[in-house]
Amino acid sequence: MGTEDTKIKLIKPGVTSPEAAAKIGEVEPPLVRLAVVEEILNLCRANSLWPMTFGLACCAIEMMATGMARFDMSRFGAEVFRPSPRQADLMIVAGTISKKMAPAVVTLYDQMPAPKWVIAMGNCAISGGPFLFKGQYGIIEGAVKLIPVDVYVPGCPPRPEGLLEGIFKLQEKITGKRFWPVAQRKSHVAK
Amino acid sequence: MLLSKTKTAIESIFPLEIKEADYARVGYHLEVILDAEKVVSLAKVMMAQGFYLEDVTAIDLNPDMEVIYHYAHTEGCCRVTGRAYTPRHAPEVPTIAGIYSGANWHERETHDFFGITFKDHPYLVPLLLPEDADFHPLVKEDGKVKQLKDIKRAEVKEQAGAPAAGEGKPAPAGGEKGEKA
């Protein structure tokens, strides 16, 4: 019942550990590396992230809400949701990954062209979240067990602002600098 | 009206095994306790009476697993619960997928969770669990599984003479099976 063996078997044939899984999709270094070109490319990549339409559970609704009128992810260049992994470079793992779904998640990740990034949105994608209990038999305890994750957005589900912050963090990771100010929270506690 | 009509219809086939439940407390009107063989004839009666199948599920009990059929009616308010018992070590009941097409999935799910075999089921493979799953998650460990008398509400209705005696006494019909353990 949900032993370590079955978990690894489910990940992918030939891939036996998360470390090996982390190597999937690494970009081979270019023959000639020009720092300026690289920087410009990264700037372009960071500001036009194309996420994949990939909703798993509750967080997917918040992901949709982030793309819609109120929160409008397109202001930060990340609104082009692509149904096909071949056209996407950002995978937002929004929801619980079950053991049955795990091979599909890995396949989808493999199909994305490099360079590619992953945001684990919500507690389920981070660690299994509320569905993590002793004797559980159905879920993968976090997306990081399957694929390398760049940014974590906690919450159950996170507010759309959380996902936006995740995108900012990812842009920070790609380019090495932050474009947007940190949102000044108005504390309700003072009231 | 609907209730009495249904009761009569079921009684014509199962004269002894039907009892009226206290709706306000348990949420269903009729409880039918069946032999495992008779679930199909109950399904036929319910179909003829215009009921739809809510779900098929089971409870892991010792020594007999309880397979539960919930029926409800679309006109008016009448809920019928059918209960069948099948041995825990080799649980098997006939399928009703031939009568209620929706039962197909419910039975597959019950097979997933409890390992109950539905005889003559057209396609009894795991539905919710992975295809190669070889475990039944809702089957309890040996130490945790209870007997029927541990989960049945003590009968206090009707027996005006001995309301307190209900506590120790197992529920009729099904309860006796639990006693034998």
Added chain:
Amino acid sequence: MSYFGEIYTGAVSLIAGLGVTGKALFQPTVTVQYPWETIDITPTFRGHIELVTDEETGNFKCICCGLCQLNCPSHCISIKSSKPEGAKKKALDSYMLNFTTCSLCGTCVEGCPADAIKFSDDYNLAGFSREEFYFDLVKRAREEK
């Protein structure tokens, strides 16, 4: 329906749709430029939990009863407390919150007999590792002061 009839009905429903969009064009803009400006978040918002300090004494209100730890459905709270020699009350040593398994149900806050925990308003958390969300609430509360 005739060929021209179809064109006519098609055109009518197209224009009707365009009309709705057209109307929206002339409605006032309500956009808030988010990272620069923010709108107030509701006071009831459930973020991760925080420890409340007593304003008079400056100590934590927590009485270390462990009810939050016990009630939590996903076991994300762990408290360590000790009773110093001669002291009347238990003192809080550490209050660890594993926010990555929290389901924000509010059981801990409601069940707290001393009103010692509250929801924070951290609505835009994100980080590069899971460990960033294993909060040491005692440390956090001290830093905030």
Added chain:
Amino acid sequence: MKIERNLEEHSLYLNMGPQHPSTHGVLRVILKLDGEYIEEAEPVLGYIHRMHEKMGENRTYAQYLPNMGRVDYLSALSYNQCYVGAVERLTGIAPPPRAEYIRVITTELNRLSSHLLWFGAYVLDLGGFTPFLYSFDDREHILDLLESITGSRLTYCYFRFGGVSKDITDDFITGTRAFIKRLRMHLPMYETLVTKNVIFINRVKEVGIITPEAARRYGVTGPALRGSGIKYDVRKNEPYSIYPEVDFDIPVQDGCDALSRYIVRMLEMEQSMRIIEQALDKLPEGPVMAPKVPKKVKPPKGDCYFAVETARGDFGIYIVSDGTETAYRIKLRTPGFSNLSIFAEISRGTLLQDAISTMGSLDLVIPEIDR
């Protein structure tokens, strides 16, 4: 049911999902196609099976509450209501009237938000993007209202055994009234934009026919059943909470097709608004929690069934208690499970592109089907 894979045939096997934009989650459907026509369809479930029933046996009654928001995250409050209703029936706790009113108001708001999301997503499946933006805009207003009292936007954990966790405020009441006024203005706009649109009508009319007989055989409930001309709604047939005290209708359409199901949902939104208005008018004063709720809920031995009408149909919880703090068995009867099971039958012989309209019109929420 099962698709035999015979390679000599000239049939095409098509895998739709588990990652597909119009399955609304992780549903996989194996389709056997003869050209553009579907010969067989086999939905494959379990891609988001989250062990809710197993968790019910591991957690105490109160600890199981947050699960309810996650079974069906779009109408989480209906699920909250069903679960607390079942436990209250089992233990005999009676919530005060104000709490019942608040429950109905918030649940109906939640139903509105669910229908709005369905409306947007369904039209998006059929190729229209604009209504999605409008419906989400309206939906955000509901989420704001609900967040102001429950603290969460989606996976509410608001009802408690014997009441609700927090009283509603005057701001909420005025906000709700203002929202209803706003939605009443927007519904005709949706009608112009979508309901009267020729392309939309052509894609949904006479598509995905569910006959009343088939609906009964599969146990289809909710708007999908009412679109087939059967007037069945748990709120009327088996009244719970304060539904007997409010006046509302059950919209029924006889078309049996996707368009009828669409119209039923649109009409239901109006009825939900009526319920909310009446409940707000009648809202009694008083506490929102029953006075004597034990800290540890320990129902007596026995079983109980409780059903509510969610946005998708008849949801029932069957709890078996062995007298301890943890349920012996919790069975969730989810409407989507039965509603989806009919898909294989109604899509047989139809065109592939109609499968999308059919599936969308059933209003599937996959975590609720897989549990």
